[in-house]
Amino acid sequence: MSVVSLLLALLWASDILAAGRLVQYEPLDVEITDMAAVKRGADFFATHCHVCHTMKYAVDDPITKAAGIVDRDPLVLDGHEIPDLSLKALEYSPEHIYTYLQAYYVDEDSPTGYNNLVMVNTKMPNVLQALQGEHRLLVEEVEKNTPLPRLYEVIYKTKPGQVTSEEFYDNLDDLMHYLIYAADPSEVDRLSIAPWVLSYLAILFILLFVIYLRMKKSYE
Amino acid sequence: MSLSKWVNQRVPVSDFFDHHLRQYYVPKNLNIWYLFGVFAMVVLVNQLLSGFFLVMYYTPTGDDAFSSVEFIMREVPYGWLIRYLHTTGASAFFIVIFMHMYRSIMYGSYRKPREILWLSGCILFLSLMAEAYTGYVLPWGQMSFWATKVIISIIQLIPIGGEAIAQWVMGDVSVSEVTLHRFFAFHVILFPAIILAMVFLHIIFLHCVGSNNPDGVTPKQIIDGVPKGYVPFHPYITTKDIAYVTLFLLLFLAVVFYAPRMGGYFIEAENYAPANPLVTPAHIRPVWYLSPFFAILRAIPSQSLGAVAMVLSLVLLFLLPWLDSSPVRSIRYKGPYCQVALGIFVVSFVGLGVVGNLPPSHWVTILGRAFTLGYFSFFLLMPLYSRFDRFKRPPGVSGL
Numbered sequence: 001m002s003v004v005s006l007l008l009a010l011l012w013a014s015d016i017l018a019a020g021r022l023v024q025y026e027p028l029d030v031e032i033t034d035m036a037a038v039k040r041g042a043d044f045f046a047t048h049c050h051v052c053h054t055m056k057y058a059v060d061d062p063i064t065k066a067a068g069i070v071d072r073d074p075l076v077l078d079g080h081e082i083p084d085l086s087l088k089a090l091e092y093s094p095e096h097i098y099t100y101l102q103a104y105y106v107d108e109d110s111p112t113g114y115n116n117l118v119m120v121n122t123k124m125p126n127v128l129q130a131l132q133g134e135h136r137l138l139v140e141e142v143e144k145n146t147p148l149p150r151l152y153e154v155i156y157k158t159k160p161g162q163v164t165s166e167e168f169y170d171n172l173d174d175l176m177h178y179l180i181y182a183a184d185p186s187e188v189d190r191l192s193i194a195p196w197v198l199s200y201l202a203i204l205f206i207l208l209f210v211i212y213l214r215m216k217k218s219y220e
Numbered sequence: 221m222s223l224s225k226w227v228n229q230r231v232p233v234s235d236f237f238d239h240h241l242r243q244y245y246v247p248k249n250l251n252i253w254y255l256f257g258v259f260a261m262v263v264l265v266n267q268l269l270s271g272f273f274l275v276m277y278y279t280p281t282g283d284d285a286f287s288s289v290e291f292i293m294r295e296v297p298y299g300w301l302i303r304y305l306h307t308t309g310a311s312a313f314f315i316v317i318f319m320h321m322y323r324s325i326m327y328g329s330y331r332k333p334r335e336i337l338w339l340s341g342c343i344l345f346l347s348l349m350a351e352a353y354t355g356y357v358l359p360w361g362q363m364s365f366w367a368t369k370v371i372i373s374i375i376q377l378i379p380i381g382g383e384a385i386a387q388w389v390m391g392d393v394s395v396s397e398v399t400l401h402r403f404f405a406f407h408v409i410l411f412p413a414i415i416l417a418m419v420f421l422h423i424i425f426l427h428c429v430g431s432n433n434p435d436g437v438t439p440k441q442i443i444d445g446v447p448k449g450y451v452p453f454h455p456y457i458t459t460k461d462i463a464y465v466t467l468f469l470l471l472f473l474a475v476v477f478y479a480p481r482m483g484g485y486f487i488e489a490e491n492y493a494p495a496n497p498l499v500t501p502a503h504i505r506p507v508w509y510l511s512p513f514f515a516i517l518r519a520i521p522s523q524s525l526g527a528v529a530m531v532l533s534l535v536l537l538f539l540l541p542w543l544d545s546s547p548v549r550s551i552r553y554k555g556p557y558c559q560v561a562l563g564i565f566v567v568s569f570v571g572l573g574v575v576g577n578l579p580p581s582h583w584v585t586i587l588g589r590a591f592t593l594g595y596f597s598f599f600l601l602m603p604l605y606s607r608f609d610r611f612k613r614p615p616g617v618s619g620l
C-alpha cells in the first residue's frame with residue numbers, strides 16, 4: 001500500500017521545476033519559419049553546446065547535419081549522462097531554456113563557480129560566460145517571492161563578454177529557433193500547408209451549407 | 221438483367237438503404253447538439269485510419285517504442301500528420317463524446333424507450349476510456365510509464381480480485397516492457413473491436429426506437445405513415461451532416477496544424493522524455509479527459525473508498541434512466557429543481573476536470589470535495605427532485 005500512497009501523492013506533487021525557479025521567464029517570440037535564424041542557431045549549437053550535448057533524434061535532419069552536429073553516444077559527467085537536447089524545447093518550455101541560459105551568476109560556494117536562478121544548483125557549468133560576460137547578484141540572497149522578479153531586478157553585469165548584451169540575446173534567440181525546430185521540424189511543413197487545406201475546407205463548407213439551406217427550404 | 225436487379229434478387233440492398241436512409245424518418249427540429257453523433261463516427265474513422273498507418277512503423281518494445289514514434293514524426297513522409305491526426309483525434313473524441321452525452325442528459329434521451337441505446341453508449345464510453353488510456357502508454361515516455369503505474373495501483377486497490385487483474389494486465393511483477401507490449405495488443409485489437417461492435421449495435425438500437433429531439437416529445441399524429449414534423453434521413457440529414465462535418469474537419473485540422481500539442485493538454489510535455497523507471501517526473505497529472513474522475517478519487521480521504529467512488533461515478537451513468545422520474549424528458553419542460561440540478565452537474569463536472577489538473581492545496585481539496593458532492597447529488601438525489609419538481613406540459617402530448 002505504501003507504493004500506492006507514494007504514487008498517488010506524486011500524482012499531485014507540484015511542479016518542482018516551477019518551484020525551483022527564482023525568476024520569471026524572459027519573454028521569447030520565435031517565428032519558426034525564419035530558417036536563416038534556425039541555421040544560425042544550429043551553428044551556435046555546434047560551437048557552444050555540442051561539445052557536451054547530443055541531438056539524438058535530429059541527427060538526420062539536413063540543417064543539423066550541415067552545422068556539423070553528429071550522432072554519438074552521450075557523455076557521462078559524475079556518473080550522470082549529459083542530457084540529449086533534441087526534444088528539450090518540448091519537454092521544458094522554450095522560455096525555460098532561454099531564461100536558464102541567461103540566469104548564471106557568480107557563486108563562490110558552487111563547484112563550478114556559478115549558480116543559476118532558473119535551475120538552482122545546476123550541474124552545467126556557465127559555458128557561455130566568455131561570450132556573455134559575468135553577472136553578480138544585486139541582493140544578498142534571492143528569496144522565493146511571489147510574484148517572481150525579472151532577471152534584471154536581481155542580477156547585474158560585472159564583466160563584459162566578447163559580444164554586447166544585444167548580440168548575446170540575438171544568439172540565444174537563434175539557438176531557441178534551432179532547438180524548437182529540432183524538437184518538432186514538422187512545424188515548418190504544418191504552417192505552410194495549413195492555409196491551403198483550411199481555405200479549401202472553408203470554401204467547401206460554404207458550398208455544402210448553401211446546398212443544405214436550399215434542400216431545407218424544399219421541406220418547409 | 222441490370223446489375224442492381226441481380227444483386228437485389230439475392231441480397232435486398234436497395235430495401236436496406238430505403239429502410240435506413242430514404243424511409244428512415246427523424247424529427248425536423250434536431251439542433252446542433254445532434255451533430256456530435258456523426259462527428260464521433262468521423263473521429264472514429266480518423267482514429268482507425270491514422271492508427272493503421274502508425275502501426276506500420278511503431279515498435280512496441282521498451283528499447284524502440286519512443287524512438288519509433290520520433291522516427292514517424294521525422295523520417296516517415298507525412299508521418300507527423302498521421303501521428304498528430306491520431307493524438308488530436310483522441311482528445312477530439314472526448315470533446316465530442318462529452319457533448320454527445322450531455323445532449324442525451326439535457327433532452328432525456330436516455331429515457332424510455334431508449335434505455336438500451338443509452339446503455340450501449342455507456343459501454344462505449346468506458347471502452348473509449350480504456351482505448352485512450354492504453355494508447356497513451358504506447359509512446360513510452362515518462363508520462364506513459366508513470367501514469368500506467370498510477371492506474372495499475374488504482375486497480376490493485378479494488379478489494380476483490382484487484383491484485384489478480386493488475387498482475388494479468390501488467391504481465392510482470394511491475395510495469396515493464398511486457399506491459400507495454402500487452403497494452404499494444406489491447407489498444408490495436410481488443411478495444412477497437414469492442415468499440416466497432418458497440419457502435420454498430422448503438423446505431424441499430426437507435427434505428428429501432430428512432431431519435432429523440434430537443435422537445436423530448438413523440439408526435440401522436442401520423443401523416444401518410446410519417447410522424448408529423450419528421451423528415452427523411454436522406455436527403456435531409458445527410459446533406460446537413462456532410463456540411464457540418466466539413467466545418468468540424470476545418471476546426472479539427474486547424475488544431476492539428478497550429479496547436480497539435482495544445483499547450484501540453486493533448487500531448488504532455490513530460491512525455492517528451494523517454495520512460496525511465498528510476499526517475500519520477502517532477503509533475504504528474506492525468507490527461508485532461510480523465511481528470512474529472514481522478515479528481516473524484518483524490519477528493520475522498522481514504523484511497524480505497526476513493527477508488528470505489530471513482531467506479532461509482534461511472535456506474536451512476538448506467539443507472540440514469542431509472543433515476544429520473546420526471547413526467548417529461550427534456551430540460552425545456554422540466555422545472556426549476558431539475559434545471560438547477562443540471563447546472564450544478566455541469567459546473568461540478570467541469571470543475572472536477574480543472575481541479576484534477578491542479579497541484580494539491582487547501583483550496584483544491586475543498587473545491588474537489590464540493591464538486592464531487594455536486595456530481596453525486598445530481599444522480600443520487602434525482603429520484604427525489606425530478607419527482608417533486610414542477611413541469612410544463614409539452615405541446616401536443618400527454619406525457620412521456
Ligand code: HEM
Nearest residue numbers: 254256257258260261321324329338341342344345431432
Ligand atoms: C464511439 C462513440 C459513439 C458514436 C460513434 C455514437 C454515434 C451516435 C450517432 C450517430 C447517433 C445519432 C445522431 C445523434 O443523436 O447525435 C447517436 C445517438 C445517441 N447516442 Fe451515441 N455514439 C457514441 C457514444 C455514445 C455515448 C458514450 C453515449 C452515452 C453514454 C451515447 C448515447 C446516445 C443516445 C442516448 C443517442 C440518442 C439521442 C437522441 O435521439 O436524442 N452515445 N450516437
